[in-house]
Amino acid sequence: MKKPVIPHSRPTIGKEVIEAVSKVIASGQIAQGKEVEAFECELVQKIGVKYAAAVSSGTAALHLSLLALGVSAGDEVIIPSYVCTALLNAVNQTGATPVIADIDRDTLNIDPEDVAKRISPSTKAIIVPHMFGLMADMERLTKFGIPLIEDCAQAVGASRGNSMAGSLGAVGIFSFYATKMMTCGEGGMVVSDSRDMIDRVRQSREYDNQDTYSLRFNHKMTDMQAAMGRQQLRKLDDFIARRREIAGMYKQAFNDLALSLPRHASDHIFYRYNITVNQDVSRWIGQMENAGIACAKPVYKPLHHYLDSKACPHTDLAFQKTLSIPIYPTLSDSDIKRIIEAVTRISKEEILKT
Numbered sequence: 001m002k003k004p005v006i007p008h009s010r011p012t013i014g015k016e017v018i019e020a021v022s023k024v025i026a027s028g029q030i031a032q033g034k035e036v037e038a039f040e041c042e043l044v045q046k047i048g049v050k051y052a053a054a055v056s057s058g059t060a061a062l063h064l065s066l067l068a069l070g071v072s073a074g075d076e077v078i079i080p081s082y083v084c085t086a087l088l089n090a091v092n093q094t095g096a097t098p099v100i101a102d103i104d105r106d107t108l109n110i111d112p113e114d115v116a117k118r119i120s121p122s123t124k125a126i127i128v129p130h131m132f133g134l135m136a137d138m139e140r141l142t143k144f145g146i147p148l149i150e151d152c153a154q155a156v157g158a159s160r161g162n163s164m165a166g167s168l169g170a171v172g173i174f175s176f177y178a179t180k181m182m183t184c185g186e187g188g189m190v191v192s193d194s195r196d197m198i199d200r201v202r203q204s205r206e207y208d209n210q211d212t213y214s215l216r217f218n219h220k221m222t223d224m225q226a227a228m229g230r231q232q233l234r235k236l237d238d239f240i241a242r243r244r245e246i247a248g249m250y251k252q253a254f255n256d257l258a259l260s261l262p263r264h265a266s267d268h269i270f271y272r273y274n275i276t277v278n279q280d281v282s283r284w285i286g287q288m289e290n291a292g293i294a295c296a297k298p299v300y301k302p303l304h305h306y307l308d309s310k311a312c313p314h315t316d317l318a319f320q321k322t323l324s325i326p327i328y329p330t331l332s333d334s335d336i337k338r339i340i341e342a343v344t345r346i347s348k349e350e351i352l353k354t
């Protein structure tokens with residue numbers, strides 16, 4: 001009998017989530033209300049910032065953050081190439097011009113040296129995603145003196161020194177999409193120490209009951225989502241601990257194979273476990289699929305490939321050689337064993353072919 005396929009990602013949803021959401025539904029107060037407010041307060045405490053505004057998605061959080069920073073047509077916003085198109089969409093929604101930067105080869109995060117080359121008098125903001133659970137070099141990026149939007153969609157709960165991801169930029173944004181570190185189906189959050197910034201986000205996330213007209217949106221979160229998010233937040237540290245445990249097993253098993261492993265920094269929360277191979281990544285993904293394990297390219301397509309913009313050689317290299325294998329709290333020990341066996345076998349077979 002064929003074993004069931006191990007999916008590339010899967011949310012961890014316990015009974016407590018179902019109970020909390022059911023309670024909200026039964027209460028009759030299902031849209032943005034007390035649960036959303038409580039979720040904002042709890043995230044603020046977790047991240048160590050002053051203010052938060054919940055929104056409908058990570059993309060909405062990016063869009064409203066850019067607007068709150070005053071970004072508009074004629075401005076430039078720097079974003080890395082090796083990331084999903086959400087960043088590109090958010091910048092384009094403001095009318096500003098996206099400027100694409102390359103990544104650091106080792107960390108796969110936006111490269112401060114390449115950013116420096118792309119700064120112009122029109123640069124109004126830099127979006128800094130902490131990719132795959134590893135924080136970007138905030139220290140060097142901060143020195144440019146340009147407002148940073150920390151994109152923590154893949155790094156909820158990550159920290160460096162005493163600072164949580166999301167507390168270091170002008171604003172921090174989060175996504176609670178189904179595949180992320182914690183989820184409420186769809187959802188997002190903007191956090192900041194600036195009351196003014198969060199007030200502006202609150203102003204534009206809803207359109208009703210305003211005295212003056214200006215373009216506003218409907219980017220609200222529901223109380224059903226927030227109830228789920230609050231329960232997930234309580235489990236976040238456990239989720240991270242299990243991800244780190246699995247990463248440790250992978251490291252031990254793969255150390256001697258002809259692969260490059262992700263940087264095992266002590267602050268990595270392993271949203272993804274990316275391995276770099278010497279062979280064709282698509283063939284690897286096919287072989288893993290034959291073994292009943294869903295893998296993926298960590299990024300579907302780099303942004304500079306869509307835009308015909310300047311070369312990003314490190315992004316190209318990562319795109320050609322990196323694959324993401326399953327890592328999430330609900331992987332069982334036997335799933336992990338299957339994954340380790342498949343990677344080990346394919347790696348040995350592929351060496352013979354090259």
Ligand SMILES: *Cc1c(COP(=O)(O)O)cnc(C)c1O
Binds near residue numbers: 086129151175176186
């Ligand atoms: C998922 C993701 C987003 C977008 O979040 P949505 O909630 O799907 O809109 C933005 N940035 C990064 C780095 C992401 O991984």
